[in-house]
Amino acid sequence: MGAFDGALTASRFALTIDGVEVASFGQLSELSSAEAVLDATGRPVAASPRPRVVLLRGWSASLELWSWHQAAVSGSPAGRKGCTLTAYGADGKAVAKYWLEKAWPVRLSMSAAPGTSTQQLAETLTLSCDVMQRLAP
Numbered sequence: 001m002g003a004f005d006g007a008l009t010a011s012r013f014a015l016t017i018d019g020v021e022v023a024s025f026g027q028l029s030e031l032s033s034a035e036a037v038l039d040a041t042g043r044p045v046a047a048s049p050r051p052r053v054v055l056l057r058g059w060s061a062s063l064e065l066w067s068w069h070q071a072a073v074s075g076s077p078a079g080r081k082g083c084t085l086t087a088y089g090a091d092g093k094a095v096a097k098y099w100l101e102k103a104w105p106v107r108l109s110m111s112a113a114p115g116t117s118t119q120q121l122a123e124t125l126t127l128s129c130d131v132m133q134r135l136a137p
Helices: 064-073
Strands: 012-017 020-025 027-032 052-058 081-088 094-112 121-128 131-135
Touching (some): 020 064, 064 094
Antiparallel strands (some): 012 081, 027 052, 081 094, 094 131
């Protein structure tokens, strides 16, 4: 058996806020959560890194993510939102789901889409949050 036998596969990742899908992505390049490193006495050597999610899609004309990013940059309370990230299989059924508590877009970047010979544009969203929790799909 191979290392990825039985692994989940996803073709779409949806970001939902207040029950409304605000963005859909074709690629998830990172979903991570880590614990602080402790010294021999059990005290943290450094602060715990925050959970991080990095998503990629074709550049959209929608201003939803840009507005959210600007709210976060300005320090507005509207910059932190509870949201759900759901991964969908090719059949359209949810295969994985995460709750992101007090999430905010720490980075929103636009570039040429990787691996394209034309100037197709890509949008990369990097989210951080206070708490990440895996849910049943």
